[in-house]
Amino acid sequence: MDQSFQGPAVVVRDLYKEFYRDKLTIPVLMGTNLQVERGDYLALMGPSGSGKTTLLNLIAGLDRPTRGEVIVAGDDLSKLSESALARWRSQHIGFIFQLYNLIPVLTAFENVELPLLLTPLNKRERAEHVRTGLEIVGLADRMDHYPRQLSGGQEQRVAIARAIVNDPVLLVADEPTGDLDARSAREILDLLSRLNAEFGKTIVMVTHDPHAAERAKKLVHLEKGVLVDGNQQPRDQGIQVGTSEGIKA
Amino acid sequence: MKYLKYILRNVRRNKLRTLLTIMALAICLMLMTFLYGYLAQMEVWGREADKYNRVVVMHRQGFAGRVPFKTLDEVRALDGVVAATPFAWYGGKYGDGTEFFAQFGTDPNTLFEVWSEFKIPPDQLAAFKSERQACVVDRALAERLKLKVGDRVPLQGTFYQFNLDLKLVGIYESPETNLSLYFNLKYLDEGLRQLEGTGSAAAGNCGTIFFKAASADIIPDLCKRIDEKYANSSEPTKTQTEKAFSQMFVKMMGNIQNFILFIAVFVTVSLTLVAANGMAMSMRERTTEIAVLKAIGFPNHTVLAIMLGESILIACIGGLLGVAAGRGIYALAHQVAPMVIQISNMPWEVMAWGMLVAGGIGLASGIVPAVLAARLSVIDGLRRIV
Ligand SMILES: Nc1ncnc2c1ncn2[C@@H]1O[C@H](COP(=O)(O)OP(=O)(O)OP(=O)(O)O)[C@@H](O)[C@H]1O
Ligand SMILES: [Mg+2]
Numbered sequence: 001m002d003q004s005f006q007g008p009a010v011v012v013r014d015l016y017k018e019f020y021r022d023k024l025t026i027p028v029l030m031g032t033n034l035q036v037e038r039g040d041y042l043a044l045m046g047p048s049g050s051g052k053t054t055l056l057n058l059i060a061g062l063d064r065p066t067r068g069e070v071i072v073a074g075d076d077l078s079k080l081s082e083s084a085l086a087r088w089r090s091q092h093i094g095f096i097f098q099l100y101n102l103i104p105v106l107t108a109f110e111n112v113e114l115p116l117l118l119t120p121l122n123k124r125e126r127a128e129h130v131r132t133g134l135e136i137v138g139l140a141d142r143m144d145h146y147p148r149q150l151s152g153g154q155e156q157r158v159a160i161a162r163a164i165v166n167d168p169v170l171l172v173a174d175e176p177t178g179d180l181d182a183r184s185a186r187e188i189l190d191l192l193s194r195l196n197a198e199f200g201k202t203i204v205m206v207t208h209d210p211h212a213a214e215r216a217k218k219l220v221h222l223e224k225g226v227l228v229d230g231n232q233q234p235r236d237q238g239i240q241v242g243t244s245e246g247i248k249a
Numbered sequence: 250m251k252y253l254k255y256i257l258r259n260v261r262r263n264k265l266r267t268l269l270t271i272m273a274l275a276i277c278l279m280l281m282t283f284l285y286g287y288l289a290q291m292e293v294w295g296r297e298a299d300k301y302n303r304v305v306v307m308h309r310q311g312f313a314g315r316v317p318f319k320t321l322d323e324v325r326a327l328d329g330v331v332a333a334t335p336f337a338w339y340g341g342k343y344g345d346g347t348e349f350f351a352q353f354g355t356d357p358n359t360l361f362e363v364w365s366e367f368k369i370p371p372d373q374l375a376a377f378k379s380e381r382q383a384c385v386v387d388r389a390l391a392e393r394l395k396l397k398v399g400d401r402v403p404l405q406g407t408f409y410q411f412n413l414d415l416k417l418v419g420i421y422e423s424p425e426t427n428l429s430l431y432f433n434l435k436y437l438d439e440g441l442r443q444l445e446g447t448g449s450a451a452a453g454n455c456g457t458i459f460f461k462a463a464s465a466d467i468i469p470d471l472c473k474r475i476d477e478k479y480a481n482s483s484e485p486t487k488t489q490t491e492k493a494f495s496q497m498f499v500k501m502m503g504n505i506q507n508f509i510l511f512i513a514v515f516v517t518v519s520l521t522l523v524a525a526n527g528m529a530m531s532m533r534e535r536t537t538e539i540a541v542l543k544a545i546g547f548p549n550h551t552v553l554a555i556m557l558g559e560s561i562l563i564a565c566i567g568g569l570l571g572v573a574a575g576r577g578i579y580a581l582a583h584q585v586a587p588m589v590i591q592i593s594n595m596p597w598e599v600m601a602w603g604m605l606v607a608g609g610i611g612l613a614s615g616i617v618p619a620v621l622a623a624r625l626s627v628i629d630g631l632r633r634i635v
Contacts, residue, residue: 062544062627083548090546097631101541105258115545117251162545
């Protein structure tokens with residue numbers, strides 16, 4: 001990661017994404033623009049099927065756009081080959097999923113260690129990083145537990161530890177509280193706020209939950225393939241298409 | 250390897266499925282190594298024989314022909330021949346005929362020179378040389394027939410019309426169990442001479458001559474010289490190393506060998522499919538997990554290696570168990586039916602071959618699921634639409 005890089009964490013320019021299924025073209029993103037500054041905490045809302053996950057995947061370098069630019073931490077993702085992109089993800093992105101997606105046969109410790117296996121760190125150094133990560137999420141005492149021995153909230157905290165252990169520039173979270181009860185959800189949101197405030201992590205979070213969205217510093221809506229300012233409903237499609245001006249409040 | 254732990258855990262993930270795959274592999278490899286071990290006995294004989302510089306002279310027609318004693322005397326006189334001894338397969342019936350074992354007429358004076366690896370007490374050897382109706386057996390055969398020195402061993406001729414009334418005078422030790430009885434060929438020969446008509450036709454001959462050469466490098470030349478010498482005689486010879494001689498028996502088994510190979514190939518292919526099915530199911534169950542690994546940044550080749558490692562590990566565990574079990578029943582078969590399995594330990598080549606086949610099955614069964622896993626699209630995997 002280029003820590004010295006001072007520009008915006010994410011720049012999305014004129015992004016188009018279409019899916020093709022059975023000779024059918026499904027346009028999902030239609031000229032989306034977005035800029036996320038370093039240290040920002042952005043909530044992304046929108047109706048089901050509006051393309052939130054799709055946008056998040058493009059920002060995280062999991063998928064390629066049909067057209068348009070995605071620049072994360074100064075790197076133009078379209079310039080990276082598939083293997084380079086995988087490498088890039090391991091160094092720049094921390095993933096948090098709705099269903100935690102921990103590896104069930106690995107302990108909390110081993111799950112958090114996974115991203116570090118891709119680094120040149122030795123065993124002892126890895127163990128140190130893992131311990132730090134688990135301490136941040138408050139689960140240092142659950143290191144040897146398997147995911148099935150943890151509650152949903154705890155699993156998600158382990159997943160967050162796994163996401164931050166490599167010290168990525170950007171955390172992407174797709175409905176991180178979607179599967180949790182209110183209390184656990186609050187804990188997770190507290191943790192994300194802390195990661196943002198204390199550790200300066202840039203966060204992009206997709207959520208359906210207005211309470212969750214409230215915790216973010218900024219809010220944008222995705223509607224019919226374009227982003228609109230979170231504080232106003234799209235009044236006129238024609239005006240909003242492809243603009244992100246309104247977001248920069 | 251830092252991924253070994255993960256691979257091991259994956260192997261144990263679906264215990265029943267893994268166990269069933271391992272068992273299927275183990276059972277088939279047990280059978281296959283056993284059958285191959287049976288076929289490989291001749292190879293082992295050949296390999297053992299190579300150590301002792303032994304050469305076999307037989308009639309050019311093969312086992313049907315006979316070699317006259319005159320040839321034996323002439324071979325003995327050759328430079329580079331340390332010792333030579335005649336062999337005549339008697340093939341008699343002992344007792345009620347349920348125990349089969351090899352019986353050879355030979356020359357007691359030279360047998361233990363040509364088979365220098367056989368160990369016999371000097372007094373017993375002296376008795377063997379001096380008593381016309383004496384015979385010796387190896388320890389394993391003595392135990393099997395419950396014979397001790399001094400016992401009578403009557404043998405009833407089957408294709409020789411002359412019965413032998415032998416007396417056991419010695420028990421020798423051999424590196425590999427050979428379950429053979431040796432008696433003085435002169436006793437048989439004189440018996441045959443008494444017979445009238447066709448019965449006496451075999452007299453004055455032996456089946457083969459075994460001799461020990463002074464060194465390995467003179468053997469090819471010796472063989473050539475002997476065969477050239479008798480090429481135009483009434484009894485032409487075929488001279489070859491004991492190893493080459495043993496190969497003749499392998500060739501005689503030719504069809505069985507092909508048949509077993511044929512079965513082995515089919516078993517291997519179907520096993521591979523069974524194992525591949527298991528792996529494909531495992532991979533499907535783990536689609537999301539694989540997608541997560543790839544999202545985190547695991548390169549395709551690492552995902553491939555993790556999946557292949559799993560299938561190869563399972564196959565090798567099955568192979569190890571199967572080969573071990575095959576070795577076990579092989580040793581058991583040697584105890585129960587030593588004429589069928591004549592060597593006590595399964596040859597190491599067969600075990601290595603078994604493990605190689607197991608590893609191959611692991612590779613072949615894992616390759617398709619592993620490539621699919623490596624090629625899995627991350628977003629599809631995360632959406633669980635695969
Ligand atoms: N791989 C794909 N193949 C085909 N269509 C897809 C694919 N991924 C997404 N889509 C389609 O794109 C649209 C947007 O999907 P996406 O998952 O981004 O929505 P979302 O906003 O995240 O919805 P939700 O809130 O339900 O998670 C949907 O209509 C979906 O069917
Ligand atoms: Mg979604």
